[in-house]
Amino acid sequence: MKLDEFFVTGEPLIYGGMVSIVLVTSAAIFLLTYLKRWGWLWQEWLTTVDHKKIGIMYILSALAMLFRGGVDALMMRIQLTFPNMNFLGAQHYDEIFTTHGTVMIIFMAMPFLIGLMNIVVPLQIGARDFAFPFLNALSFWSFFFGAMLFNVSFVIGGSPDAGWTSYTPLAGAALSPGPGQNFYLLGLQLAGIGTLATGINLMVTILKMRAPGMKLFQMPIFTWSTLVTTFIIIFAFPILTVALALMTIDRIFGAQFFTLTGEGMPMMWANLFWMWGHPEVYIVILPAFGIFSEIIATFARKQLFGYKAMVWSMILIAGLSFLVWVHHFFTMGAGALVNSVFSVSTMLIAVPTGVKIFNWLATLYKSRIQITTAMLWALAFIPSFVMGGVTGVMLGMAAADYQFHNSYFLIAHFHYVLIAGTVFACFAGLVYWYPKMFGHKMNERIGKHSFWWFLIGFHVCFFPQHFVGLDGMPRRIFTIIPEWMPLNVISTVGAFGMGVGFVIFVYNIYYSWKNSPRETNGDAWDGRTLEWATPTPVPFYNFATVPKVSGLDAFLSMKKKGETTFDETKLEAIHMPSNTGRPFIMMGILFFASFALVFEWIGLAAVGLIGTLIMMGIRSFDYDEGYYVEVDEIKKIERTVRGL
């Protein structure tokens, strides 16, 4: 292969991308060397198995991916505003909407939420780490390398361009030759290992490692939403794994599962994709529901209204989410019976979702609301998300969907649920748990600026898209007719408003790091659940002594009784897992193998695979049992962080 086939050539924008990658990488290497931080990077981060640090790495990566996906989005908006300027050609536009969708769902939304779960769930249930800390590190590196593999495609080899749904036959070898689509397949496959492993890890952690006395129906609601999500992950992700593997075998080894020739069934891809895909959208919304529930209860200063109904509605949503997938291809030509069945099941989902909405409203009703930045995001979520739900039910009517399908109306729907739901929740959750993570709050004044920019930008951007969709503008097109111009220009203005909001948000991270007063006790918001019982900064073992739980809102009753998580009479040595570089190395090798497979260099891929197997063998004979933190050391640490 010649070098100019390996690197993407001929696009000024992509050359710009290359230059900035080289610049950022060299700047990072220079800084690490100049500040002599390589050892720190390795010891504190790359080899850590601490759930809090892994969570921070997830969130940082997710923010970077939000930036990447956001730049893609703005480029698409610019193209649609100046369709005749030749800013993006048809091919480049196809590549960008593909990477935008994939990056946002797989490499932004999920990792962001999993990052928050990493940090918060063990703290909420009184655990000292995940059930399998090594596996947790492995999961993170699998996501990270999967994301990197997907992201290099735009400079090396060429981006995938068949949409984030990658429908066959378009995505098959005949119509999408070259490495682009392989990047999609292997990037998702690699990251999928981590998602599945995290699902199992979190489920075991929640089921087995709760503080003594904490019953399932006494868990904080965010932990509940995580538990339900892990069920969906465990049952949905294998479907994606298999579908990706089948398409990979089709493309690289010449099988015919999804081809038009050789008796393949292209439709089966759409079927399998959405059997995973619809549960996937609930994987990214249920944790968001959990986050909003926590925030609303905290700042309404009330116990969450209808806790049990909240839990059961999530369980119901999770169950139904496996029974509605066909609503994504009503128009592909299945018979009326099939469409009717899935129409009904789809609309059913709105019922438990409505229950949740009313419970949030009832929690707020007659409460003394504290308008913090986190609460603003939560308050804005409710009406905005309802709009997405209403259009969802409209789309769920199969007959009507023949009109809406693949138009900007659909685009408006899923951005209303994904942005007003998931993205708002990520921001809200980050702001809310920020003091727990970093020992200081994010600045409220700047935070509110970023909120208003983002919220207004969001509605200005996506509200008009309902109408331009009803006017017939299809999704995934790079030029438009004059009738659609005005609404598109408004959309773009809104999109840039959201961009400003994001930039302010990131600036706020920097500003607060410089200027925010440091937290002196761990309870930044007068919280109700156990994560606020730990001191800030949280010691690496989380709880010096694990409290005994006897009801909902465990920390609230601890505060009443004057208990803390540092009961000197009950101190015992704490067993902790050792750091290890193996997850990083193993996933690095698998990255190499996947990269080789993308270019169909079978020999090199085999070498990488053997390397991975060797790493697995080494792990199998690893008898490191971790170490103990002695009582004296615990005392010393606790006294320092608690200022005793």
Place this chain on the structure above:
Amino acid sequence: MEKNTKHLPVQHIIGFLLSIVLTLLAVWAALGSDLPVKWIIIAIMVLAVIQAGIQLFMFMHMTESASGGGHVPWNMMFHGFVLAAIVVAGSLFTMSFGFTHDHDGDHSGHGSHQEEQQMHD
């Protein structure tokens, strides 16, 4: 922690090798053998059942309740089977009602014709 975890996990190694062998057998049945298609399908199904058995008995916790160390995760297994049923039955349902898969370009559909007629009555 006791040191008694240090011996070789013999059962797991046997199970691992067995599952690789079974997979290779399935590949051979599909690619290398001269069996008629029907028999290939039956063979693969049988291999899959054996494979599932190996997973359940050699890796999962099916045998643990006997040793008193745990319990059989009936709950998860039940959900797993329900999901498998949804995937298979659901795919058949959506892929075969109203579609035809013949390649003569006739889109009116044979199998579904009657059904559609009824719907329009």
